[in-house]
Amino acid sequence: MNPIQQTNKNSGWKWVLLLILVLIAVVVLWMKSCNGPILDIETSNPENKILISPEEILSIEDIGQWVFLNVESEEIVDTTRRHFFRSDDALSRIYVCNMRFGIDMNEVKGTDWFITSGDTAKLALPAVRLMDEDFINEAKTRTFYEVGDWDSQALKKMYNKARRQMLKRNNTSQNLKIAQENAQHEITRFIQSFGFKEVEISFGMKINNLLPPKNHTHSTGAMEPNQ
Amino acid sequence: MDKTDLNANFEEIKKKRKPLGLTFIILLLLGILLFLIRSCETENALVKSSLKTDDVELGNDMEKLVFKIQNCSRLYTTEYKIHKIVTHEDQKVLKMGGLKIEIPLTDRHIAVPMDVTLKAYIDLGTFSENSIKTDGEHILITLPDPHVEVTSTMVDHDNTLIHNSFIRSNYTAKEQEQLHRQGLKSITDNILETDILENAKLSATRTLVPMITRMGYKEENIRISFSKEKFNVADLSRLIDTNNATSIQSKRE
Numbered sequence: 335m336n337p338i339q340q341t342n343k344n345s346g347w348k349w350v351l352l353l354i355l356v357l358i359a360v361v362v363l364w365m366k367s368c369n370g371p372i373l374d375i376e377t378s379n380p381e382n383k384i385l386i387s388p389e390e391i392l393s394i395e396d397i398g399q400w401v402f403l404n405v406e407s408e409e410i411v412d413t414t415r416r417h418f419f420r421s422d423d424a425l426s427r428i429y430v431c432n433m434r435f436g437i438d439m440n441e442v443k444g445t446d447w448f449i450t451s452g453d454t455a456k457l458a459l460p461a462v463r464l465m466d467e468d469f470i471n472e473a474k475t476r477t478f479y480e481v482g483d484w485d486s487q488a489l490k491k492m493y494n495k496a497r498r499q500m501l502k503r504n505n506t507s508q509n510l511k512i513a514q515e516n517a518q519h520e521i522t523r524f525i526q527s528f529g530f531k532e533v534e535i536s537f538g539m540k541i542n543n544l545l546p547p548k549n550h551t552h553s554t555g556a557m558e559p560n561q
Numbered sequence: 562m563d564k565t566d567l568n569a570n571f572e573e574i575k576k577k578r579k580p581l582g583l584t585f586i587i588l589l590l591l592g593i594l595l596f597l598i599r600s601c602e603t604e605n606a607l608v609k610s611s612l613k614t615d616d617v618e619l620g621n622d623m624e625k626l627v628f629k630i631q632n633c634s635r636l637y638t639t640e641y642k643i644h645k646i647v648t649h650e651d652q653k654v655l656k657m658g659g660l661k662i663e664i665p666l667t668d669r670h671i672a673v674p675m676d677v678t679l680k681a682y683i684d685l686g687t688f689s690e691n692s693i694k695t696d697g698e699h700i701l702i703t704l705p706d707p708h709v710e711v712t713s714t715m716v717d718h719d720n721t722l723i724h725n726s727f728i729r730s731n732y733t734a735k736e737q738e739q740l741h742r743q744g745l746k747s748i749t750d751n752i753l754e755t756d757i758l759e760n761a762k763l764s765a766t767r768t769l770v771p772m773i774t775r776m777g778y779k780e781e782n783i784r785i786s787f788s789k790e791k792f793n794v795a796d797l798s799r800l801i802d803t804n805n806a807t808s809i810q811s812k813r814e
Contacts, residue, residue, distance in 0.1 A: 378663065379651035382736065384743045391755060392642040397680070398768040399637040408626045425734060428626070432712065434637075439768055448775035455776070465637070468678060468713035473745035477734040484734055490718035512630070520634035520685070527690040528776055 398439030399465045402520055403513035405433045405504045411496045415482060423482025429496035430474040433504050434465040435513035437537070454532040455525050461538030462514040464505050470497060637682040638707070638764035641757050647673045647744035653729070669725045671732050673740060674717040677748050681707045681761030699782045700773065706788050707761035709752060714745055762787055 412426035441460040449456045472493060514537055522533040653667035683704050694701040725731055766785045773783050 374656040375664070376654055376656055377651040378654050379649070382649065382651070382739055384740055384747070385648040385650065387646050387648055389748055389751060390644045392644050392676070393640075394760065395640045395642075396760075396764045396767060397637055397640045398764075399680075400685075401633060401635045401637060401682070404629075404631045404633050406627055406629045406631075408628070410626065427734065430627070434712070436635075439636075445775065448772060450776060466678075466712055468715055471711060471714045472716050473675070473677075473711075473714040473738070473741040475738050475741070477738060480734050483731045485731075486718040486721040486723070489716070489734060489737075493716075493718070509630070512632075516632040516634075520632075524634070524685060524688060527688060527693060528773075529690075530776075 399436055401434040401436035402516040403435040409496045409499045411492045425484050426479040428476045429470055431470045431500045433469045436465055453530055455530040456534045458536050462510055634685040635682040636685055637680045639681040639760045641679040643677045643748055645675055645744050647740050649740050666726045667729055669729045672722045674720050675744055676715045678713045679709055680712045681709050681757050683707055683765050700778050701784045703786050707758050
């Protein structure tokens, strides 16, 4: 290669280098003119919006649940997964429940559950109990500590554990007693609004005669917690 | 071997090393890109969690746990069970200024079936003799407007479907609960499309009329009316209980 050829080649590379530098400068200036970071990685759905999907009504049911006590509580459930070579996985969640205690008017059968005699009304009502099998609002669950990957089955186990804890804590004889006392008060007030002066209520049993003992207003309903 | 051969061999080795170096640089760049994707996900999660401080403050959760017992008198008359499949998908995007390029193999999808139970109720806590008008034979009862309450939300974990590309992290529990909340909101927003409020009135009548007939009134002489006959979107916030803790009106605390 002679010296002239060598010089031409060197000068060609210089032009290419200059062109690249100019291009980089143009790109940098263009990026700088845009708002936000120059180079960023984000998701295509930054607000995490769900896709539109239809809602299906599975069932419509007439119910007659007269509720007298509302217990709202939260339960912390946590779980860990041990690893030999790395740190343990852990997940802690707070579940929210709303447990309603009352009587199911659909359990009232026949006509002798409500008997009137002058200004006295006598009611034989079903026992006060927890109204719902499903009382957790899972859409209100809050995760406050999460390390590692947790699959759907792990979340299901935690839900079941939360449900057991809530039943143990809230479905107690004490709460049933409070609900029944309030039922006694509210139903009496409701019936008295219609002009009755005396209201006698029994829970969890039928009245067989028109004039039972005066003090027969205590509950005989099931009071044990539903574990 | 003479000096010319050695130089030739050296040049040949240099030529071979060029593609090797290029491959190394490409792999290094790919590695940096993967690291960036992962680190961005972690960063986003942290940003989100810091935005959610109104929900939970770390360290104070035990103090903030809600436990409320309230007396009430509510007649729940209608129950609707609603099923919805909440779906969500996203993909990582490389953003350069105003230009966005979807990064292949970074998509993920989730489908979560959930069941929501809605119950409509009449608050009898405010019921009094002023709610009744009677001439001894006919009776007119005015009841308050029905309310709707979400009594349970249940996620079908057995049938939840998740697809992740291999370089994406799984949907976290925190991310999933955001989707559940949106699903629930979508159901409560569309509540007027169901006739739950109208059915609540009819069902309340069906529950109360037998009781009033036992008091001595004939069925044809009983009339039950409500404060409002028709509901519109403006009534929604008043009639739907989204937060049970604040909506319960107890007559006897």
